Amino acid sequence: MSAVATSLGDSVVMLRRNLKHTLRNPTTVFNAILFPIVIMLIFVKVFGGAFDVGSSYIDYVTPGLLVMAVGYGLSATAVSVNSDMTTGVINRLKVMDVSRGSVLTGHVVVTALRCLFACAAIIGVAFALGFRPSAGALDWLGVVGLVSLLGFAAAWLTVALGLAAKSVETAGIATVPLIMLPFLSSAFVPAESMGFGLRQFAEYQPFTPIIETLRDLLFGTPSTGTAIVAIAWCVGLAVVGYVWSVSTFNKRA
Amino acid sequence: MSAISVSGLRKTYGDKVVLDGIDFDVPAGSIFSLLGPNGAGKTTTVNVLTTLLRADAGSVRIGGHDVATATKRVRSLIGVTGQFAAVDELLSARENLQLMADLKRLRPSDRVITGLLERFDLVESADKMTATYSGGMRRKLDLAMTLVGNPEIIFLDEPTTGLDPRSRRTMWSIVRELVAEGTTIFLTTQYLEEADQLADRIAVLNQGKLVAQGTPEELKRQVPGAHLQLRIGGLSDLQLAARLLPGSTSDDDELTLRVPHDGEPRSLLALLNRLDEHGIDLVEFSVHTPDLDDVFLSLTDQNITNNLREEAIAR
Numbered sequence: 001m002s003a004v005a006t007s008l009g010d011s012v013v014m015l016r017r018n019l020k021h022t023l024r025n026p027t028t029v030f031n032a033i034l035f036p037i038v039i040m041l042i043f044v045k046v047f048g049g050a051f052d053v054g055s056s057y058i059d060y061v062t063p064g065l066l067v068m069a070v071g072y073g074l075s076a077t078a079v080s081v082n083s084d085m086t087t088g089v090i091n092r093l094k095v096m097d098v099s100r101g102s103v104l105t106g107h108v109v110v111t112a113l114r115c116l117f118a119c120a121a122i123i124g125v126a127f128a129l130g131f132r133p134s135a136g137a138l139d140w141l142g143v144v145g146l147v148s149l150l151g152f153a154a155a156w157l158t159v160a161l162g163l164a165a166k167s168v169e170t171a172g173i174a175t176v177p178l179i180m181l182p183f184l185s186s187a188f189v190p191a192e193s194m195g196f197g198l199r200q201f202a203e204y205q206p207f208t209p210i211i212e213t214l215r216d217l218l219f220g221t222p223s224t225g226t227a228i229v230a231i232a233w234c235v236g237l238a239v240v241g242y243v244w245s246v247s248t249f250n251k252r253a
Numbered sequence: 254m255s256a257i258s259v260s261g262l263r264k265t266y267g268d269k270v271v272l273d274g275i276d277f278d279v280p281a282g283s284i285f286s287l288l289g290p291n292g293a294g295k296t297t298t299v300n301v302l303t304t305l306l307r308a309d310a311g312s313v314r315i316g317g318h319d320v321a322t323a324t325k326r327v328r329s330l331i332g333v334t335g336q337f338a339a340v341d342e343l344l345s346a347r348e349n350l351q352l353m354a355d356l357k358r359l360r361p362s363d364r365v366i367t368g369l370l371e372r373f374d375l376v377e378s379a380d381k382m383t384a385t386y387s388g389g390m391r392r393k394l395d396l397a398m399t400l401v402g403n404p405e406i407i408f409l410d411e412p413t414t415g416l417d418p419r420s421r422r423t424m425w426s427i428v429r430e431l432v433a434e435g436t437t438i439f440l441t442t443q444y445l446e447e448a449d450q451l452a453d454r455i456a457v458l459n460q461g462k463l464v465a466q467g468t469p470e471e472l473k474r475q476v477p478g479a480h481l482q483l484r485i486g487g488l489s490d491l492q493l494a495a496r497l498l499p500g501s502t503s504d505d506d507e508l509t510l511r512v513p514h515d516g517e518p519r520s521l522l523a524l525l526n527r528l529d530e531h532g533i534d535l536v537e538f539s540v541h542t543p544d545l546d547d548v549f550l551s552l553t554d555q556n557i558t559n560n561l562r563e564e565a566i567a568r
Binding site: 009010013017020021024025083086087088089091092093094095096097098 | 353
């Protein structure tokens with residue numbers, strides 16, 4: 001069997017294993033899918049009425065909620081990668097000469113799939129709450145593409161955090177910054193409404209261009225400049241996550 | 254033929270020397286036990302031998318293949334059960350074994366899996382998630398997973414640490430079965446009894462160096478302190494016996510005599526005959542041989558070793 005086929009075969013085996021993990025762990029499902037919906041209901045139904053964003057709040061907030069939903073699915077991955085490391089599962093696989101990439105890609109692909117699923121759930125509930133985007137088929141394709149890319153990038157970063165963490169507990173909270181970042185962006189209120197310092201942070205942090213691009217795709221014509229910045233952030237984070245993951249994976253025994 | 258051959262193995266972390274020039278050889282089909290206190294470098298040795306860590310110097314050959322240059326070949330020969338039961342908690346025992354079979358591309362795998370479940374007495378709980386298993390069951394499953402694909406050389410890093418005596422005995426009998434089938438076993442342990450029970454040869458590792466190597470019996474003989482304890486029927490007999498047996502120390506109050514002796518039957522018989530020829534009233538005698546605990550303590554702690562030497566000289 002060729003190296004590529006071997007690696008692909010191993011990846012499929014590992015992917016199946018990680019899918020089973022997600023399906024058997026109710027906490028993961030709750031954190032990744034139900035929790036973002038709970039946050040959504042709080043923002044839209046409780047706070048939303050008081051925010052003035054110049055349009056219907058559900059239309060304003062949904063793109064940000066998509067990004068937030070990606071963040072909530074990550075801690076399960078960090079914990080699962082870390083327990084693979086600390087319980088010796090990864091060493092067992094290394095000694096068996098399982099293709100190195102497959103152990104990590106199994107985690108990454110399942111994480112990205114879980115993120116997409118969570119985003120689909122958010123969109124579904126958003127429609128029920130009165131979300132009315134003007135996007136055409138091509139725009140929707142763009143939304144799915146960008147969310148997938150973000151999920152993929154965040155997944156690699158999370159795998160790296162999970163591998164690097166000394167314990168399962170540390171791994172669990174390592175992804176908290178990724179959950180908090182959307183709150184400090186234009187996700188819930190426009191950046192212009194924030195105070196000095198915070199506003200600049202919100203404008204330049206990675207999630208803002210991603211959220212703005214999603215918003216443009218859903219409600220108008222995307223600005224190419226913002227879209228390029230958004231994609232660049234995703235690719236950059238993915239590369240950092242990938243390189244960090246692979247080096248930690250090879251180093252720790 | 255050697256299944257494992259190690260020479261001049263060195264490994265350092267920063268400026269801490271973990272393995273300081275280790276040599277040993279394990280014949281195929283035997284059990285070799287690496288014994289040592291916590292932090293002696295046992296797990297580091299296993300990690301180097303199983304391709305997880307690279308040595309800084311020295312050569313390691315597994316099944317005749319160099320671990321540094323023929324890593325893939327080595328990996329296809331070995332099975333490793335680490336210090337912690339590396340089982341997937343969210344999968345059942347059957348699924349864990351299936352995962353191993355899939356990754357080793359065993360097809361069809363059903364018979365292998367059922368066979369292992371039966372052998373390790375895991376049939377009843379085969380389809381329960383392993384998160385519900387006891388420590389002993391997890392260890393058994395861990396070893397069963399290692400056996401998928403019949404590796405020729407198996408590394409067991411403290412396989413019974415934390416197990417109750419019954420589970421420990423079950424593990425021992427499985428290890429003996431494997432060796433009977435021709436598998437080579439490399440075992441690390443901190444339990445002397447385990448090494449004594451299982452190993453053909455033992456090496457004692459202390460602070461990164463092998464301080465002793467041999468069969469369990471050879472190691473026990475290395476330690477001073479083997480002696481005979483004789484109880485004599487009267488004081489005059491005791492004094493006579495003390496004169497007959499050079500090197501002995503007598504206790505006049507207890508009417509006992511302590512004679513350095515390794516317990517070897519022929520010379521023991523001669524000694525007893527000699528006492529009998531002189532008509533000495535021997536009431537009771539016992540042979541005290543050091544057990545592996547004595548060996549371990551004397552070899553792994555320099556101070557204790559020195560004390561013992563002084564004691565031996567004083568005697």
